[in-house]
Amino acid sequence: xxxxxxxxxxxxxxxxxxxxxxxxxxxxxxxxxxxxxxxxxxxxxxxxxxxxxxxxxxxxxxxxxxxxxxxxxxxxxxxxxxxxxxxxxxxxxxxxxxxxxxxxxxxxxxxxxxxxxxxxxxxxxxxxxxxxxxxxxxxxxxxxxxxxxxxxxxxxxxxxxxxxxxxxxxxxxxxxxxxxxxxxxxxxxxxxxxxxxxxxxxxxxxxxxxxxxxxxxxxxxxxxxxxxxxxxxxxxxxxxxxxxxxxxxxxxxxxxxxxxxxxxxxxxxxxxxxxxxxxxxxxxxxxxxxxxxxxxxxxxxxxxxxxxxxxxxxxxxxxxxxxxxxxxxxxxxxxxxxx
Numbered sequence: 001x002x003x004x005x006x007x008x009x010x011x012x013x014x015x016x017x018x019x020x021x022x023x024x025x026x027x028x029x030x031x032x033x034x035x036x037x038x039x040x041x042x043x044x045x046x047x048x049x050x051x052x053x054x055x056x057x058x059x060x061x062x063x064x065x066x067x068x069x070x071x072x073x074x075x076x077x078x079x080x081x082x083x084x085x086x087x088x089x090x091x092x093x094x095x096x097x098x099x100x101x102x103x104x105x106x107x108x109x110x111x112x113x114x115x116x117x118x119x120x121x122x123x124x125x126x127x128x129x130x131x132x133x134x135x136x137x138x139x140x141x142x143x144x145x146x147x148x149x150x151x152x153x154x155x156x157x158x159x160x161x162x163x164x165x166x167x168x169x170x171x172x173x174x175x176x177x178x179x180x181x182x183x184x185x186x187x188x189x190x191x192x193x194x195x196x197x198x199x200x201x202x203x204x205x206x207x208x209x210x211x212x213x214x215x216x217x218x219x220x221x222x223x224x225x226x227x228x229x230x231x232x233x234x235x236x237x238x239x240x241x242x243x244x245x246x247x248x249x250x251x252x253x254x255x256x257x258x259x260x261x262x263x264x265x266x267x268x269x270x271x272x273x274x275x276x277x278x279x280x281x282x283x284x285x286x287x288x289x290x291x292x293x294x295x296x297x298x299x300x301x302x303x304x305x306x307x308x309x310x311x312x313x314x315x316x317x318x319x320x321x322x323x324x325x326x327x328x329x330x331x332x333x334x335x336x337x338x339x
Contacts, residue, residue: 029090109152
């Protein structure tokens, strides 16, 4: 049975159900259990935006408040994963990864390879990503491409509540380290979410809109912007005449190359949308792969719509301009259609 949940509620439910299913699942993070000497659930923020609220008393001894030291608790979580636990560590903002990056990319990501495939590190690192929350340059970045560069890590970025629950359950059950990226501006977005447990496999993109004229590839918050642009450009829209196919990547490592390539071979055109900075981004990665594999099928130049190559501004007006808009996506589609 499906109900309408916010993405915040869907993530909370996924954590709750997996903790009930497997006693090895534990949560670790700052202020997720109420704080030192607090009253637990009654005092708990459930993280800065309340995602884990209510889990402390439901799963005694398994929702662990940590000191304000990412290097300490991410390292501890990786060690726990190597010893048979399934920790879900909340890094809070992905921007803080610099404090604990060595533990992630030089240790957790390499254990399986270094030990001949015998080591398992089933850790999920949850973290908020993205701009638009007026949180300034150190709390607003889309750093997903940095993690996709690293072999041994899996990277997930859901665009809606349904996918968030299914992808998080899959992440917790996976035996490799997973970076689970939650766009802070999607927490209140709603979707129909089944009450029962379900898992969405990694590496399976979702074609959220069919079309034959141009392929738009996006993930996270940008999927909604891409859908809005496609609606504006459709024959029934104000800028009518173009039917766009919109692909939600869902997972960035692995990426579902087959779905992307099959779509571009049919449409002959590609617009890649990514809130990350343009250099070495998901957009540039997808563009390069399509240029390599589908060059003869292309009818026009590939276009990328990304944030500019600058830090995220704190000014609300500039921050809104910084984030790729539906209008910018529509303009990119129009340009590639004209050539």
